Amino acid sequence: MNKLLYIFCFFLILSCNKDNQHELDTDYQYEDGYTKEDSYYLIINNFTPYICYIECNDGFVVSINPNKTANNVKVPTKITSFQISYKNHPYTYSYRENVPGNQGEKYIINIKDPDFPECEKKKIFYVTVKNDEPYTYKIYNNEGYPIASVLPNDICTFSLTAGEHSLTFRQADGYILFPKIDYDIVSGNSCDNKNIFIPPTGSEEILEN
Structure with a gap:
């Protein structure tokens, strides 16, 4: 029994650390209806074959695997601009995405494969x-x-x-x-x-x- 309790606590700690860092490498979803003061929500769709990072100067980081979606990502209202970058893209490329950041609202960010010449x-x-x-x-x-x-x-x-x-x-x-x-x-x-x-x-x- 003690061994099972120890294993349960270990995985609970890992889960909490991951949520605090806002690092997502698979489909991710906060509990529906979860609200908090001074925050809004993002739905982030990665339509590319690359791992993508969504980050800002305040240390907020979300990483999403190729062709995955992060649902209801809770973001402080003070963060309204994000830098989108591609981890394993053949060459360096990034761009900025802005949202209004109104409290309690939900916004969608669609990440698409850049249309570069051959x-x-x-x-x-x-x-x-x-x-x-x-x-x-x-x-x-x-x-x-x-x-x-x-x-x-x-x-x-x-x-x-x-x-x-x-x-x-x-x-x-x-x-x-x-x-x-x-x-x-x-x-x-x-x-x-x-x-x-x-x-x-x-x-x-x-x-x-």
Whole structure:
């Protein structure tokens, strides 16, 4: 009997600590009809595949698992602005959500997946190559793999992961003994657009043995 009483008290303490911290990682609901002076209630819907945090400067924190709902979360009326952030989002993102905060009222916060462009989600940027030579060139990446080709007096566009890349431009036709090979370095952040010309500035012709 004493052992059962001890176990019951242990879980009761854990439950009280969790309520005081306002940390929610599953569906959560205060008892219906529960009221207290100087407080209001939130229904928080997380419609994203990410763990989301709702917090403010006063230390109020609610965490909600992906595609979960926290019902009737009691909040002091002095708190009317919340910072919404995404724990395991591919990149840092947050925004503010405001509510009137009137005593006894109930408000809904819907957390949606941010509509970012694909280049931001994939962390890529774009490179446009203009070929001013009368020959076709093949373009190779850092590892020596072909990633694009550009026709004479034409342009082509391809994507690279954000960061710095060393590119090789190899003449594909029109040569007698050895193709002309040029080099250039390009770097960019997500969604940048970069331009490169053939021959690039400072390029050097290399003859293969």
